[in-house]
Amino acid sequence: MVNRSIPLLIGACLLLAGCSSGGSGHVAVTVDRADALADQAVHLKVTGVPAGKPVQIGAEAVDRKGKKWHGEATFTADGRGTVDLDHAKPSGGSYQAVDGMGLFWSLDPEDGDPDVQVFVPPLENGRPVEHLDVFVTRKGKRVAATTLTRRWMADGVTTKALTMARDKLTGLYIAPKPDAGKHPAVLLLGGSEGGVPATLSAVQLASHGYPVLALAYFHAPGVPDELRNIPIEYLASGARWLARQPGVDPGRVVVIGTSYGTEAALLVADHFPELIHGTVLFAPGATATSSYPRPDGYAWTYQGKPVEFVPIPVDGVNGPVLAVAGSDDLLWESRLSAQRIMRELDDAHLRDPHEAVVVQGAGHVVGGAPYLPLGTAEIHPLTGERMELGGTRAADESALLQGWTKTLALLAGL
Template sequence: MPSIYFGPLPAECLLDEALHITVHGLRPGQQITLRALSAGAEGTVLASHASFHAATTGDVDLARDAPVSGDYTGVDAMGLFWSRSSQPASAVPFSDRCADDPMAVLLVIESESAEPVTHAFRRRYFDDSVAMRKVREAGVVGSLFEPKAPGRRPALLVVGGSGGGVQWSAEMAALLASHGYVALALAYFGIEGLPPTLDRIPLEYFDNALGWLAQQEKVDPDRIAVSGASRGGELALLLASTFPSIRAVVAYVASGIVWPAYPPSGHSAWTMDGKDVPNADVMPLEEWNLAVSQGRVEPDSFDWYFIPLQDEAVVDATSIRVENINGPVLLISAQDDKIWPSAALSEFAMTRFERKGFNHPVEHLSYPGAGHSLGWPNVSTMSTRFKHPVSGEDQDLGGSPVGTARAREDSWRKMLAFLRNNL
């Protein structure tokens, strides 16, 4: 064993697992730099670093010690993970030792008195205790994740947002299965054989998927929940208010108001019995530009959502009937969301719960400083700009890296507790 060494660390772990990173064999006050590296897009790595002074006990403990410099500040056991940013591999020390696998992480200890010490490990969304299979049967398209251990379990239908496909929902479903649930990541557009965009998606499609999920051998049909994010969060509330087989809801950065197709088509995003589900709409572009030029609205505000919702008749017609939900609800929103005002839009649901005397537990976790990108913890939150995969628009997720990281960590723990207690 080298004179400087890491405390015990796994060779593999789940992605949402918080690690206890410690360094030993140091002189009191000795300075070291810790780095975390993983493979990025071609020619880049995701990398972070932080420097520490050893305690009088001759060690550094990331759960106890704040860095004296680096990519994050304050005590944060997993700060090296969320503060990783995309950098040219040529500019990052030790990038040549980084595996090509983006799920592999290389930890490095640098000091002036010794050779660098490394520890490589792999993070996973699910391990060998979970089985995954792609599903294209009985009108259901997606991926099913289920624990291999025998016995019936609670289950979740997981739906993504306006990006389509199953990337977000499959990653979420895999992690949920790793915590003991059967989880179906359901595609509903953006995959071969399904509509190309979020436009007039029949709610009956999801009812069919719920029925299929309830029939699976390891599923307890009386304990099925739905989880979704963004437009999928809107969808989760809409499905639960429509189909009583859903017994709990987790809705990330959602809306209590129904919105139109995306990209806009003049229709609703959803249909029921062949008819558009009534939806609100944002201010028309011409009207918005006129209001901006006249100084009646702030150009970087969400007034283009809020002004139409000042009409009580519009709100009443387009509000999701959340009072019909047959179980507890957890809403998770971001107060610095730049995609849409998820905190305020979630409050429309909260107001309706209260006004209608909803008789199940409901909670709204709303995080200051957080952006639209909420979900599981320990992923990089440094980049907030992205190109929307369907519309091609350049968009800003909002939030600060630390604010979003903190929201992910706190909400993930509370979300798992919500499911344990209510499902």
């Protein structure tokens, strides 16, 4: 997209991170940071619109497969001819409430069912980067535009694959830019999809300075194909390996689990409190469940014995606990599980802070970083079945933002 600057705006643009204009008078898009980490909010304004007149503000980006995603909303300019996305409510479009980052997460793919698609950013030099074109349209004509760059990996972040043959673990270690300090670190556990979990979330945590071991415990090379008889001791081995890495403070290792991974997180936190010093649970389960995808056995073992289908004890848990759930989760009762875990922590008289965040209208998609287009259903990678996850995209986004903000605060507070 070619931007044609207007001389009268050059001085203003020099003071801002991003600014461009089309051929319609003084209409311009300004942004405080044109190049930022993907989980950092930016502040967009459109100026120079006739006061009180409607204007469409849209965004477009291309994903890793080359598919274009698009979102757009209509606003009314204020008395100064400005639309400030942090404060303006759209009258229609891809999102409905006041949300300065609404255009970022409400993009839809150009074809296919948006409910089962996820925007995966392209790679540049092996690093995920999104280029988002933001544009202004009046009377069917595009009159201003600018391009934002969203990065998932900060400079200096490195990755290392772990193999069972070499490391006795399967996963990915993501290290922040090295310095002289010792930092909190994260043992990251995914859900029923198996494999190495949530790589985008892992690299974003590392971009904030926290080393991450994204640990695969089934459906990956060297580990079982199914979620069946997974030893809790294997998860503890991951925590021990992580604690030994340069730049990691072994007294500040946090386990983060999503969906089925919350059972694993609670079990390793309760059985190995000397290794785990904080626990974050997204869409949690409070009871050990059966094997998956064939529910004819046990998911977990401890000391060679199956973990029975009973509530997971929490009296051994060490450090702060955060649980995030949606009120409309259609996969399981994560809201009730989050509340139950908090009651059991209260009953155990544990003094470390613990909090359940239940977001009204959110579904199962509550874990990870915000500002990325996500669906409310999925085609499960193991079974090929469509699974309705519940919630709305707007409510899920609220849960993601709250959970991510509180997770970063928990890590910073250790």
